[in-house]
Amino acid sequence: MKWIVMTLAGLLACSAALADDWRREGSDAEKLEQLIRAMPNTAALMLQVGDRYNNLYWAARQGQWEYAGYQLAEMQGVLRRNMVTRPGRAEDLQAFMDDGFEGMEAAIEARNDELFLRAFEHMRGQCMACHAASGYEFIRLPAQPPRPDNPALYE
Ligand code: HEC
Numbered sequence: 001m002k003w004i005v006m007t008l009a010g011l012l013a014c015s016a017a018l019a020d021d022w023r024r025e026g027s028d029a030e031k032l033e034q035l036i037r038a039m040p041n042t043a044a045l046m047l048q049v050g051d052r053y054n055n056l057y058w059a060a061r062q063g064q065w066e067y068a069g070y071q072l073a074e075m076q077g078v079l080r081r082n083m084v085t086r087p088g089r090a091e092d093l094q095a096f097m098d099d100g101f102e103g104m105e106a107a108i109e110a111r112n113d114e115l116f117l118r119a120f121e122h123m124r125g126q127c128m129a130c131h132a133a134s135g136y137e138f139i140r141l142p143a144q145p146p147r148p149d150n151p152a153l154y155e
Pocket of ligand 1: 126131
């Protein structure tokens with residue numbers, strides 16, 4: 001009988017611990033587990049990548065080359081973060097980092113529309129190739145993205 005009471009007490013303590021604020025009350029192991037769980041997944045990070053994709057396109061189309069370079073760098077930062085939070089995708093993401101941005105930096109540096117559009121189309125193809133390889137071939141990207149709701153990109 002005693003062990004049943006102890007088990008019940010243990011269960012109660014357990015559910016009480018879950019209701020507490022794990023950031024203050026949790027053990028180190030629990031904190032670590034919750035932090036790992038809270039890391040942004042690919043779907044969340046890809047929304048950011050998608051925004052940067054739109055911004056990059058429109059920044060370049062409007063001749064805001066410095067801003068385009070910023071969008072590119074931020075997009076690469078998000079992809080690198082994705083490699084950390086989802087190690088299972090790291091290899092595919094690295095392959096994209098190695099090949100997907102071919103010609104992009106040079107186009108932005110040269111402030112050249114034609115080179116940019118070529119690099120952007122190449123990038124778009126590589127983005128969608130990874131979607132297809134990951135089982136998300138239905139996630140397609142527009143060749144001409146919608147104009148973002150971004151004050152920096154108003155004409
Ligand atoms: C590692 C392969 C990979 C690469 C490279 C990649 N994606 Fe993705 N992307 C995914 C996966 C996987 C999903 C679906 C994630 C999920 O729902 O779990 C996704 C989803 C998306 C979504 C949809 C998000 C949503 O919830 O509606 C957008 C937009 C997106 N990616 C944009 C891009 C763009 C732009 C690029 C290139 C600059 C890119 N992706 C490169 C794997 C990739």
